[in-house]
Amino acid sequence: MKKFLNSKDDFLKESLQGFGAAHQDIITCHYDPNFITRSEATKRGKVAIISGGGSGHEPMHGGFVGYGMLDAACPGFIFSSPSPDQMIAASEKVDGSAGTLFIVKNYSGDIMNFQMASEMMTGVSETVLINDDVAVEDSSYTTGRRGVAATVIVEKIVGSLAETGGSLKECKILGDKVNRNSGSMGVAFSSCTVPAAGKPTFKLGPDEMEFGVGIHGEPGRRRDKVQPAQEITNELLGVIIEDLKLENNGEILLFVNGMGGTPLTELYLLYDNAKKTLDNKNIKISRSLVGNYCTSLEMQGASFTITKLDQELKKHWDSPVHTAAMRWGL
Amino acid sequence: MKKFLNSKDDFLKESLQGFGAAHQDIITCHYDPNFITRSEATKRGKVAIISGGGSGHEPMHGGFVGYGMLDAACPGFIFSSPSPDQMIAASEKVDGSAGTLFIVKNYSGDIMNFQMASEMMTGVSETVLINDDVAVEDSSYTTGRRGVAATVIVEKIVGSLAETGGSLKECKILGDKVNRNSGSMGVAFSSCTVPAAGKPTFKLGPDEMEFGVGIHGEPGRRRDKVQPAQEITNELLGVIIEDLKLENNGEILLFVNGMGGTPLTELYLLYDNAKKTLDNKNIKISRSLVGNYCTSLEMQGASFTITKLDQELKKHWDSPVHTAAMRWGL
Amino acid sequence: MGTDFLIKNAKEIQVVIDNNASEIEKLDQEIGDGDHIFNVQRGIKLVIESEPIIKHLSMSKALNQIAMKILSGIGGSSGALFGTLFMTMSKVSNIDDGVDYKKAINMFVDGVEAVKQRGKADVGEKTMMDVLIPVANCLKQGIEKNKDLKDLMREAIEEAEKGMLSTKDLLATKGRASFLGERSKGHIDPGARSSQLMIRSVCMSILNT
């Protein structure tokens, strides 16, 4: 394992310190328990939007703290859910007397820890649960689907509503709506190495890919030989389109997300290939996002996320945002 | 080699197409010869800033075309200089009757091709040559140092001056000044694979790093065992500080650049470690940039760039910019 | 049974877990995300490090302190679950008046019930519940039937092992392994393995006194 680090134990802390120092105009990092807030206090009456999850998916979530998006982020250890004390401390710090909305990805660990935080904290809270990964068969008997890259879209859109005065209930409803209208699926060309583990989470042969991989390197639908990009694209989008029941002339946001180790050139090539697939089906890409936003350490791979758009979602997508990793209109 | 592509020959074209489609609000891609321009025509009287170089360093340079930065970018094949016809076509397209400033990294191929373009084109032009890589011993008998990540800083700062009415000569002078006041040096943990080659450019042992690596995987000063991040940082910054003759209380811009395959967490950890080194030497980081801006395909590694700042440079660094990869104030 | 019992067992558990670390790591890599061993090791370390504080606390406060260390130190699913176990035990009434084995077993049984609520998983879903629930049931029946403590400990060790082994052929329907569907079969659940090892460690320590 080759990583820029001094010791496995200090890895996260030093990284957070660097993040805090590099973006002190936007955010402040707090330690023990760890959480990241905007550098300005929450306006009174504004719903506080707090997200969190295991580290290793940067810039998610810390990179999305700032005007128009999150009020705070709670980073757990690499690939491990944050603990309730982090969420409790964060929600106390960014409380604007209008309640807290937690954005939680659908993993047992995240759910239980956020639930405990909700029970133990003093203020009122609601939770939006993200479960956009269409690679996993859904079923009411099981944990259901994983939450992956659509989290970024939910955080942007709900963040915008909260910034413009949405109530806790309205934010919760909008978040659920974005999640319901989003689907994602990805493929990995390589594993990633959790610093504490020191060796790759899984192994892929020199010509293999993991189809439908999770953002922690969880195995996907199947292992397969690497295919041409256009075929990978067709298949991934096919599953998403079916799941979302996308119709002719529907308007969508297309998000091509890199897992961390795939160059931008390849992500844009995937965007091109996806556009061809979608053009063929008369589906209109009216908003786009391409880049490494919801990563899995240094994993090589990419995922597609599609969100069905309407006027409301477009408005909140376009509104100004000023965070370390996403910025426009300001 | 695992890459998202359909054929080695179409790789660049499809990637450009995707880039063009994803950012059509900002840029337009032109083909045969390939170049990228802003989607809006150059204002009359504005100096046209054109950069270019081999592909494989994305988002550099296409990602920096837009308001406040470049007017056009000419992408060569992966790691190969663009050819004169690209620069000629680009400069004709973005001419604002105030001349063209070429920003060229110091490689024989780039220099010769840009020179031929200058000779063959009709308009007037000047060239800023970037040679910030302190890993290479400089000497007047040789090609001298390589141009690496400081290119990003030069493009931002000169772009701002051109936007606010600077003349060709003023832009050239400012560009040279930023280059003179910048130094960079990097380290690689892995090689990268040029799609056409299909196999890694060089090989590193499982515990080796290439110290002072170039952005095309050119060997650096030496090959060494991987060191703790703080030691790597101290050594890289030591060489830069000596080269720039940084003084106590000097103000700098610190740019931690990822080579493509290194996660953001590690880049921020390097930022933290660099801050410790610089704090110790009483050098003040007054501007920061952290991210994958000048990459080498999927190489794992990172580089530091330091630019000495004064009021003029700070003003042009802070001014609004609206490109695919760098955006603020707009 | 005092707080020294808690610390002594934490130390013994640390040894057992460290001895089986690479196996547990592998299990979570196969059907999870590979962090379970590090989560657990980190949690135990934090608990042991707080010995100077814990040893002066009352039983309820000591257990609560351990619960908080586990919650924040382990993180992830198992942090919430093990944290819930200890937090619930800390709240059982009258434990500061002294804890005998009977009371300790009742505390554990209450704790497991809370863990079941927290994770919404029952026996047969390929989680640590396949160890915790059978062991809790066995202990509960044991004290109802006034069984010999040492016999009961041996039974609990057996139940834990049986439960742990049973997870191998199960289809995961809760936790991260559930994303794998059919592919989750054929692997022992990491949380079941770590729970079983911890239970065995505590039971053995009681057997040896």
Added chain:
Amino acid sequence: MGTDFLIKNAKEIQVVIDNNASEIEKLDQEIGDGDHIFNVQRGIKLVIESEPIIKHLSMSKALNQIAMKILSGIGGSSGALFGTLFMTMSKVSNIDDGVDYKKAINMFVDGVEAVKQRGKADVGEKTMMDVLIPVANCLKQGIEKNKDLKDLMREAIEEAEKGMLSTKDLLATKGRASFLGERSKGHIDPGARSSQLMIRSVCMSILNT
């Protein structure tokens, strides 16, 4: 000597370069950035593909067309250098009145001089100039002394090979390899190797007619 000579030689060069591709690739990986072989192959392919256009052009226009294909098709250092070679040759006066070997040699000599200007490199800097300059000198002296053409071709082949081999122990002071400093020693320069192969191919083809 007509445009058919150009096309025939381009095709023969393609074969020679393809046959030595992996060696050239390795050379540029060792002391450059690994693209030289692909650059050259792409350029030759483009030249050959434009046969239908080239064959109807006058000599000067054909050479200019080839220069443009090389410039845009090869890219990088060698694109500019080989492009300069052909562009300069296309501009030598009166070539559309017919080209004999003597004139051809003079064109080549002029071309190499322009390449030298373009790259600012001389003999001894570990570049293609270590092949081009000695060959140009040898050819120039040969026609001055009215040497037999076939003898001259054999001499040129030898000069090219000697120049190419000489780059092995040189310290690179121009081009990408110069960044390596002392580490550039011990490797043959890729551009010198490709130039030598191309020169040999053309000389052989003349020898065989």
